[in-house]
Amino acid sequence: MLASASKGRAELIEMMGLTPSRIIPADIDETEKPGELPRPLALRLAEGKANAVQNMLGADQNNNFILAADTVVACGRRLLPKAETEDQARYCMKMISGRRHKIYGGISIIAPDGKQISRVIVTTVSFKRLTQDEIDWFIETGDWEGKAGGYAVQGKASVFVKFIQGSHSNIVGLSCYDTIAMLKGLGFKL
Numbered sequence: 415m416l417a418s419a420s421k422g423r424a425e426l427i428e429m430m431g432l433t434p435s436r437i438i439p440a441d442i443d444e445t446e447k448p449g450e451l452p453r454p455l456a457l458r459l460a461e462g463k464a465n466a467v468q469n470m471l472g473a474d475q476n477n478n479f480i481l482a483a484d485t486v487v488a489c490g491r492r493l494l495p496k497a498e499t500e501d502q503a504r505y506c507m508k509m510i511s512g513r514r515h516k517i518y519g520g521i522s523i524i525a526p527d528g529k530q531i532s533r534v535i536v537t538t539v540s541f542k543r544l545t546q547d548e549i550d551w552f553i554e555t556g557d558w559e560g561k562a563g564g565y566a567v568q569g570k571a572s573v574f575v576k577f578i579q580g581s582h583s584n585i586v587g588l589s590c591y592d593t594i595a596m597l598k599g600l601g602f603k604l
């Protein structure tokens with residue numbers, strides 16, 4: 415079962431050759447706690463989503479694995495929002511313009527026997543220095559809406575990426591390599 419409404423995650427799951435028996439978006443409070451750092455936040459959110467779906471299902475979990483994930487983007491220690499407004503998207507673009515930033519991908523999986531494993535995968539992305547015209551163009555595309563850090567690396571913002579260090583799929587929403595390794599570690603048969 416996939417505890418996410420993310421289209422990007424669903425596509426990655428399919429790309430890995432997996433088919434979720436159900437997609438159940440978890441409804442949890444994603445507000446960061448004062449002073450909370452990106453890595454612990456990504457872990458807390460992923461585990462919170464997995465646990466929320468497990469609690470919702472109860473005995474109906476049957477023989478299903480529950481997979482939950484969350485993505486947190488940070489520039490230094492500053493967390494970047496999931497851009498819901500043009501102002502938030504502009505803020506994100508100005509923060510990451512000409513800088514490296516990190517994507518923290520939290521993954522949490524609960525096996526049918528109740529065993530849970532979680533981890534955070536970190537990917538570094540470097541953006542070129544953006545001109546005001548480039549930022550304006552990007553905002554006009556609308557490709558920032560609902561995206562952690564205000565962009566999707568597989569979208570229009572790809573033209574701004576100088577380099578990526580780490581898992582590309584982590585930036586999209588779920589590290590494929592780590593997800594398969596974690597599932598196998600819990601006894602999942604491919």
